[in-house]
Amino acid sequence: MTAPARLSPGDPAPGFSLPTDTGGQLTLADLHGRKIILYAYPAAMTPGCTKQACDFRDSLASLQAAGYEVVGISPDKPEKLAKFRERDAITFPLVADTDKTVLTAYGAYGEKQMYGRTVTGVIRSTFVIDEQGRIERALYNVKATGHVAKLRRDLGLD
DSSP: OOOOOOOOTTSBOOOOEEEBTTSSEEETGGGTTSEEEEEEOSOTTSHHHHHHHHHHHHHHHHHHHTTEEEEEEESSOHHHHHHHHHHHTOOSOEEEOTTOHHHHHTTOEEEEEETTEEEEEEOOEEEEEOTTSBEEEEEESOOSSSHHHHHHHHTTOO
16 A cells, blocks of 8 residues: 545545444535534544544634534544543544545545554544635644644634
């Protein structure tokens, strides 16, 4: 497997319809007309992913006040996402991409470096999608810690 194709500003955001942590379905079309922060993370309930999700949770009110909706996407099953939401009081939708089709379409699944080895997995990434469904920012290989604060600065919210 080679490095996945990456999205760039101006590209249309790949559509999706995925199961959520609450048992429903969420589609990109459901969010049309709103600004979206879609962030891809490797695995619910791991230390880094928990830190990142809690950072988004703690910033959610100010992100929403600035017009952004936050959605987390991982290859976890909806049942695991529900436990993650309950355990850490996650207050935004988590969607399950168990076959990694959407993650791949966003360039957030493929080869990556981990501890000096090349492995295949979720590439921690964040996508800012505008009201028309176009990529405004595509950030790959982001850090779990400190990323939300940096994103807030980049978006002019701090």
